[in-house]
Amino acid sequence: MTLIIPDIHNKFEKAEKIIKRLCPEKVIFLGDYFDDFYDDRFIARDVAHWLRDSLYIKNRIHLRGNHDLCYETEGNYCSGWEQDKDREINGIMRRKDWDKLEWYVYEGTWLLTHAGFTNHLYRSSKVFPIVRNFLNFAILKADESLRERCGHWLYNAGKLRGGHQRYGGILWCDIREFEPIPGTKQIFGHTPQEIKPLKINKDNYCLDTHLKHVMMLYDDKVKIVKI
Numbered sequence: 001m002t003l004i005i006p007d008i009h010n011k012f013e014k015a016e017k018i019i020k021r022l023c024p025e026k027v028i029f030l031g032d033y034f035d036d037f038y039d040d041r042f043i044a045r046d047v048a049h050w051l052r053d054s055l056y057i058k059n060r061i062h063l064r065g066n067h068d069l070c071y072e073t074e075g076n077y078c079s080g081w082e083q084d085k086d087r088e089i090n091g092i093m094r095r096k097d098w099d100k101l102e103w104y105v106y107e108g109t110w111l112l113t114h115a116g117f118t119n120h121l122y123r124s125s126k127v128f129p130i131v132r133n134f135l136n137f138a139i140l141k142a143d144e145s146l147r148e149r150c151g152h153w154l155y156n157a158g159k160l161r162g163g164h165q166r167y168g169g170i171l172w173c174d175i176r177e178f179e180p181i182p183g184t185k186q187i188f189g190h191t192p193q194e195i196k197p198l199k200i201n202k203d204n205y206c207l208d209t210h211l212k213h214v215m216m217l218y219d220d221k222v223k224i225v226k227i
Contacts, residue, residue: 001025002107004215006189006207007032007065007114010043012050014211018227022216024059028107030189030207031065031114031171034089035080044085048092055100064101065114065190066157066171072098075149078157103139103154104170106132108220113170115190116206119179120167121153131184135170180204187215187222197224 003024008015009032019027033051034044055062070076071089104113111117111131128134138154145152157163157172167177175191180200189208191198197213198206205222207215216223 002217003027004030004107004112004187004207004217006030006209006211006214007192008211009036009067010034010039010047011036011211012047012054014227018214022214022225024216026059026061026107028061028105028112029054029063030112030187031063031101032067032189033062033065034071034085035067035078039080039085041082041084041088045088045092048089052092052097055097061105062101063105063112063114064103064171066155068101069155069171072101073146073149076155103142104135107217109185110217110220110222111184111186113186113188115168115171115173116175116178116186116188116204117170117181117184118167118173118177119181120177121169122181131181175206178204178206196226 001024003022005015007030034047054060066078067080070078070081071086104111122134125134128137142152142154153165154169155171156165156169158165158168158177160174160177161168161172168174185203187205187207191206191208193206193209197209212227214225214227216225
């Protein structure tokens with residue numbers, strides 16, 4: 001069984017309790033480990049210590065969220081970012097640690113990203129008819145853009161989240177701009193749902209409910225668990 005944990009936003013202790021309770025074979029975190037209302041640099045320091053250790057636990061995969069990217073790199077800011085938190089986090093997290101964060105992962109036939117990959121961004125591709133190949137190519141270009149401190153559609157915000165491009169990339173896509181990709185099954189977080197995870201259809205789920213729910217994958221079948 002694979003356990004999927006959406007945005008934790010500082011709640012790493014709750015995440016660890018969930019893992020202990022459900023005893024999964026594998027854990028996939030959907031990103032956004034940092035930032036919450038009324039937090040401070042001391043909380044950020046504790047989260048950074050936890051994340052650094054968790055990154056090296058063999059049965060865990062950690063995706064990159066928009067809040068994580070703003071501490072990982074300069075020039076990518078979002079709500080909650082503070083300079084003193086940045087100093088604390090990067091006093092603990094080194095480049096080799098940040099590099100352990102993944103942009104996306106496939107678990108069985110499911111594509112997992114932080115915010116979802118909208119068909120608005122994919123359907124223009126004529127060169128890469130396979131989603132995985134298209135993403136791999138985009139990630140190479142995005143990594144180059146991060147090194148050169150310039151933007152890339154893969155991780156930029158769309159207009160609904162205050163960005164300049166029409167639709168958000170896989171770290172910023174808002175559920176209101178998400179369009180399913182035919183033939184691709186997706187699980188993502190990022191856009192908080194107040195009551196329960198949003199089942200867009202049988203192949204697309206937005207899981208973020210402020211860690212009130214997680215998801216378990218059994219032989220490619222999903223089960224939502226209320227915490």
